[in-house]
Amino acid sequence: MEVSWALLANAVIAGLLLGGFYAAMSVGISISFGMLDVVNIAHPAFIILGSYIAYIVNDRFGFDPIVVSLVVSPLFFLLGAALYRVYYYCFERRGQESLRGLAFFFGILFITEVALVLVFGVDYRMVSTRYGDVTWRAGEVDFPMRLVVPFLVSMVMVIGVQLFLTRTFFGRAVLAVAQDQLALRLMGVNPVRVKELAFALSIATAGVAGSFLIVIQPVQPAIGREFIGLVFAVCVLGGMGSILGTLLGAFVLGLAESFTSTFFGPSWAPAVSFGLLLATLAFRPSGLLGR
Amino acid sequence: MSNKIFAVVTLTVAIALAAVTQLIPNDYFFTAAYTVLLFVILATAWNILGGYTGYVNFGSAAFFAIGAYTTVFFYNAFKAPLPVGIVAGTLVAGLAGLGLGYLTLRLRGVFFAIASLALAVVLYIFVVNWDYVGGARGAYVIQPREIPFGLPRYIHLIYAVQLVMAAFALVVARAIEKSTLGRGLAAIRDDELAAECSGVPTLKLKIFSTMASCALMGMAGTTFPYYLSYIEPSSAFSLSYAVNSIAMPLIGGMMSWMGPLIGAVLLGSVQQLVQVTVSSAWNLLIVGVLLVLFVTLAPNGIMGWVDAWRRRKGR
Numbered sequence: 001m002e003v004s005w006a007l008l009a010n011a012v013i014a015g016l017l018l019g020g021f022y023a024a025m026s027v028g029i030s031i032s033f034g035m036l037d038v039v040n041i042a043h044p045a046f047i048i049l050g051s052y053i054a055y056i057v058n059d060r061f062g063f064d065p066i067v068v069s070l071v072v073s074p075l076f077f078l079l080g081a082a083l084y085r086v087y088y089y090c091f092e093r094r095g096q097e098s099l100r101g102l103a104f105f106f107g108i109l110f111i112t113e114v115a116l117v118l119v120f121g122v123d124y125r126m127v128s129t130r131y132g133d134v135t136w137r138a139g140e141v142d143f144p145m146r147l148v149v150p151f152l153v154s155m156v157m158v159i160g161v162q163l164f165l166t167r168t169f170f171g172r173a174v175l176a177v178a179q180d181q182l183a184l185r186l187m188g189v190n191p192v193r194v195k196e197l198a199f200a201l202s203i204a205t206a207g208v209a210g211s212f213l214i215v216i217q218p219v220q221p222a223i224g225r226e227f228i229g230l231v232f233a234v235c236v237l238g239g240m241g242s243i244l245g246t247l248l249g250a251f252v253l254g255l256a257e258s259f260t261s262t263f264f265g266p267s268w269a270p271a272v273s274f275g276l277l278l279a280t281l282a283f284r285p286s287g288l289l290g291r
Numbered sequence: 292m293s294n295k296i297f298a299v300v301t302l303t304v305a306i307a308l309a310a311v312t313q314l315i316p317n318d319y320f321f322t323a324a325y326t327v328l329l330f331v332i333l334a335t336a337w338n339i340l341g342g343y344t345g346y347v348n349f350g351s352a353a354f355f356a357i358g359a360y361t362t363v364f365f366y367n368a369f370k371a372p373l374p375v376g377i378v379a380g381t382l383v384a385g386l387a388g389l390g391l392g393y394l395t396l397r398l399r400g401v402f403f404a405i406a407s408l409a410l411a412v413v414l415y416i417f418v419v420n421w422d423y424v425g426g427a428r429g430a431y432v433i434q435p436r437e438i439p440f441g442l443p444r445y446i447h448l449i450y451a452v453q454l455v456m457a458a459f460a461l462v463v464a465r466a467i468e469k470s471t472l473g474r475g476l477a478a479i480r481d482d483e484l485a486a487e488c489s490g491v492p493t494l495k496l497k498i499f500s501t502m503a504s505c506a507l508m509g510m511a512g513t514t515f516p517y518y519l520s521y522i523e524p525s526s527a528f529s530l531s532y533a534v535n536s537i538a539m540p541l542i543g544g545m546m547s548w549m550g551p552l553i554g555a556v557l558l559g560s561v562q563q564l565v566q567v568t569v570s571s572a573w574n575l576l577i578v579g580v581l582l583v584l585f586v587t588l589a590p591n592g593i594m595g596w597v598d599a600w601r602r603r604k605g606r
Contacts, residue, residue: 039401041349041408090587098400100586102347103537107583110534114576225530229409236402271416274409281402282394 006140011262012255017147019254021216023247024154024209025227026234027161028202033232034241035178036195036202038087042105044227045112046076046203050210051125051219052116058127065127066153069211073204080203083108084196109224116221124218132215150212157208161201162243174198178241226270233277239287248288252276294469298462305458309451313442321450325518327559328453329511333532334539334551335460336507339467341537342545344500345480346400350391350407351536353414354505356527357384358512363424363522366432373452377513384509385502392501396494415528429523432516449514456514460507464548467503476500508536531575535559538582544594553593 025047032040053072054065091101131145165171173194176184181191213219234253238245253273261269280287292300312320333351340346361383362376371379387410395406419427434445442448467473475496478486487493516522535558543554558578565574585592 039404041405086587094590096590099341099345099347100541100590102401102404103541104583104586106349106534106537107579107586110530111576111579111583113530114572114579118572118576222530226412229405229412232405233409236405267420268416271413274413277409278394278406278413281398281406285398285402 007262009141011258013141013143014147014262015255015258016251017143017151017254018258019251020151020154020158021147021209021212022230022234022254023158023250024150024205024212026231026238026246026250027158027243028205028209029231029235030238030241030243030246031161031174031202031205032199034235034246035174036198037178038084038092038195038199039102040105040199040202041102041228041232042109042112043202043206043231044224045109046079046206047210047213047227048116048219048221048224049112050076050207051214052120052210053207054211054214055125055127055219058129062128064129065211065215066149066208069208073207076207077200077204080200081196083203084199087199088192088196109228113221113224120221122220122222124220125214126218127214129215146215150215154209154212157205158243158247161205165243170194170197229274229277233273233280236285237276237280237287239289242287242289245287245289252288294462294466297465301458301462302455305454309454313447313451318444318446321444321446323560323563325446325450325453325514326563327556328450328457329515330535330539330559331457331552331555332453332460332511333508333536334543334555335457335464335548336504336511337536338504338540338545338548338551339464339507340500340504342540342550343468343473343476343480344497346396346497346501347404347537348407348501348504349404349533349537350411351508352528352530352532353407353411354384354387354508355512355515355532356414356418356524357387358509359515359522359527360418360424360512361509362513362516363430363432366516367423367430372435373514373517376516377452377456377510380513381506381510384512385506387509388502388505389498391505392498396497396501411528411533415524418524418528425523427524429521430516432520432522434517434520445517445520449517453511453514456510460510461548461552463503463507464551467500468548472496472499531578534575534578534582535562538578538585540592542581542585542592544592544597546591547594550592550594557593 029040029043032038032043050069054068057063057068058065087101087104091104129146131149134145136143136145136148165174173184173189176189177191177194177198184191184194230253234246234249237252238247238249253276256276257269257272260272312324333355337348337351340348358380361380365371365376365379391406391410392403395403418424424430438445438448440448442451467476475486475491478489478491479493479496483493512527515527539554539558540551541554542558543552544550558581562574562578565577589595591598
């Protein structure tokens with residue numbers, strides 16, 4: 001195949017834009033799995049839930065999906081807090097998180113998916129936005145707005161989370177939980193409370209990322225599964241518990257997927273994240289920026 | 292009861308049951324029983340790694356599909372009969388388990404869990420893009436015209452084979468559970484670091500139990516292409532296999548070979564009923580809800596209740 005510069009440049013731009021969106025999807029996993037050691041494999045289910053809420057409001061009232069998701073993010077926050085409560089009392093406190101906790105989240109993932117299928121069916125749903133069909137062209141390179149807008153909001157969100165974690169008292173407490181829970185107790189901070197709030201934050205980011213997803217592509221309940229590998233791949237690839245690593249990992253994955261679908265065909269793209277995940281686990285489990 | 296006696300008894304019962312039930316006039320019985328038996332094998336196999344060793348495998352569907360697609364491959368390539376497919380599918384799935392275990396079992400258990408999920412998606416995409424075994428369109432596997440033992444229809448044979456294979460899976464699971472190997476696995480489950488320090492060869496044992504578990508899952512899939520004489524990727528890789536093979540041992544109880552059997556027979560039968568009377572989406576929802584309820588409220592499952600009741604009686 002003749003490789004033209006325009007094709008290459010388009011693949012790079014699409015990969016970077018996609019990577020920014022992947023960072024938004026994975027930043028929650030970076031918090032819950034990377035820092036709190038809560039293996040929330042139901043994370044993509046909350047992303048899909050966010051997509052559907054954005055879809056319903058957009059369909060009824062025509063509001064912008066991303067604005068809707070920001071408005072309802074406190075609900076996701078509360079949902080996350082409640083979920084962590086259940087997880088803590090049923091599993092973490094009894095030391096059963098490794099097997100039963102995983103099965104619990106798997107069950108949550110499955111219930112959410114099936115419930116959405118029962119309510120909305122398996123049809124693909126999409127939203128209508130003012131920028132959905134607009135594309136900027138710079139020379140031969142396309143900047144489709146349905147990718148650019150989520151990319152920009154994603155960047156704001158991810159950098160916001162990073163600033164929150166490094167600059168605020170509470171954020172530093174979250175980082176401390178990741179390092180040494182006992183020491184935190186000795187400082188008079190309750191690690192469970194900190195973990196609850198941090199987990200709630202991670203679910204809130206999932207809800208917002210869901211609105212990006214439905215702006216970028218049509219959504220149906222079962223596609224959540226494909227993102228499980230993706231979010232964990234980004235988190236592990238970047239290095240556990242490092243937000244900047246997550247950002248880097250997301251860009252690497254976005255580029256890898258974009259090149260794969262440009263040069264080998266889109267049907268192979270979903271395999272990239274899982275292949276990358278397996279390779280990372282096998283050869284460099286501490287990730288790119290791992291501690 | 293020694294392993295040999297248990298094996299002889301279980302296999303005899305299975306063969307006798309397979310022979311006697313052939314008299315049942317209702318054809319639907321065989322279709323339903325085939326599915327329940329398939330879940331018995333999957334749940335028993337999952338429990339060898341999940342229940343005995345404490346490692347969660349989310350990729351049951353992948354190994355099941357490996358078994359099924361190995362049969363399809365040998366059928367397409369050599370017109371191989373069913374027994375060849377069964378042996379080959381079991382071996383290939385075992386090898387896949389060996390590879391996955393070798394790559395990820397050195398790390399924390401959760402990485403194995405995530406990698407198993409990843410494997411399911413990678414294999415799914417691989418099969419969708421592989422035209423030789425039908426790709427996304429699916430593949431037809433013609434049921435042979437002559438059916439051995441003078442059985443009326445092919446599903447009767449598939450059902451009997453599945454019944455014997457389920458008995459075999461139970462025998463293997465029980466043999467592992469009662470052996471020194473099983474004690475090593477239990478030590479890993481309870482405290483891997485302590486086990487390693489006491490001289491248990493943890494990595495070897497983990498890889499062995501992964502291999503055994505995955506091979507049995509593959510075995511469950513080998514008859515699947517003949518079941519409807521058609522197979523396509525999204526049914527072979529259905530998430531319901533993964534969910535059921537986790538839910539059934541958790542609901543039945545994970546500490547002994549009986550738990551997955553009880554869980555699979557109960558949950559499998561309930562699903563067959565719901566599927567016929569209500570709908571298949573509802574039956575998946577029921578499995579998910581039961582999984583979450585049991586894991587939060589009754590972590591030791593039905594066998595846990597039985598044990599508690601026995602202890603109370605014994606006192």
